[in-house]
Amino acid sequence: MTFQASYHQIYAGGELRKRRDAALALLAECRVCPRGCKVNRLENEKGFCKTGRLAMVSSYNAHFGEERPLVGVGGSGTIFFTNCNLGCVFCQNYEISHHGDGVEVTAGQLAAMMVSLEKQGCHNINLVTPTHVVPQILEALPLAIDKGLTVPLVYNSSGYDRVETLELLDGIIDIYMPDFKFWDPDHARRYASAFDYPERARAALKEMQRQVGELVVNEQGLAERGLLVRHLVLPGGLEETREILKFIGEEISPATYVNVMDQYHPCGKAHSFIPLDRPLRQDEYQQALKMAYDAGLTRLDQRDFVELLHRLGFV
Template structure:
């Protein structure tokens, strides 16, 4: 089993009963769902599916040790990834398109989800990495409460597309140890066209600020594995669609110049990207060089890669 040197945040809330109160508060919000900025009002308690196409159970596509994540999460033993099916975004170019929009995965109860968390711990993973969790927060909270009573001691990673409601994130305050959001776009029209969320830039700004308020800058242990804090991912898109310069300047100016950023250059056309130029091509070398120059000019100090 993985040996962690920092006590995960959720144990303190479990001991005081606050974790159960968070579960109840999150579950109540499913009756007229407002867990993400879409606030579509679906009665998910009765099985109605909202924008995320998820009702009263989380859908899990796959779980297991993952070695393709950011190095501070992977360490030597891997990050314990739980890939949730469906999504609260409709990214045309999603690399997990079959999972996020194609319907792959199976519904699971919180009890099964808790078992999956514990199984990742038994496999020696450094953390439980919740991939695309924004629309399934109540089920995650319930599973964490169940698993913690059975010995779960791994830190939780909230690995999100960045389209999160601050009010929902507050349910996770003291539960999540590491936030790893994407910050996809700076321009609202681009966000609407490519991901179906016109208010994405404003929502992502508010969400990242709340995440940083909760956990602060990223802390990495002597084993080079992250223990707590914020790590922001930004995918460089072809044609400057991501607004990289503005995103990085915001992180340095409004969040913290010590914010860790993964400036990602691995974009490739997936999903429906081939029908939406310039998403039908990879970024040009000059485009990624411009993104790197924007990082150097931003005032940020910490970058992966």
């Protein structure tokens, strides 16, 4: 049977428009994300995420650098939203997330971007940094479906998501791809002004897993539905890496698809935050892979994961 993105069912029954309206209502005293700024974004007031009534987009294109199950031959259709509700000091897209690089788009324009990416051959619509613009995404989606959108949506967030907002996406998002960045609340406060990040991310991952379960891929190796978790290993951050991977293995599922990422390099204001002022060392990354193995995780994005650990003498 041909795969059909979940949102078609929700749309056909009229539920999608109700979810859109419920999400837009959150903007009146903004509670879209855990920061709960309570500004009136319907009147274009702006809170921590510096985003008013309209979403802002920095770029949209077919992207081939994402996880393999998202890319296939046609690429992942990324839409990079401007600004961020987390705002890490080391963000590699600092101009977009902190300095507002992008333009405001209407719901119709956002819908047209989604449809255009599918027409280019992209296998999914990859919503990058979507948390603060969930209402605007839900406003655009019915318009995109009317224009022929069929591919699944990927919710590619920092993990700093509010469960009540995620509940509005139940049956709409097929693929969740959150980061899990910090385990220590003091580090989350120091690096992202978000002391509650660890507890919010734990709750968000559980909700995402409840909605979509483990990652399902088709015969072509393309993701159709499920959860992928990203964890960027930070310099000097292995203790947090251990706890995060343990949590995923024990409280989400050992079969969770996890990308343990090694590409950290100092960006943004990272040079003022020791030890984030240096790149990740190779031995730190190798230890992180061993931690994933010890946590019982069996589905890492890294190719030949177990063979690699054998070569390094870890197992």
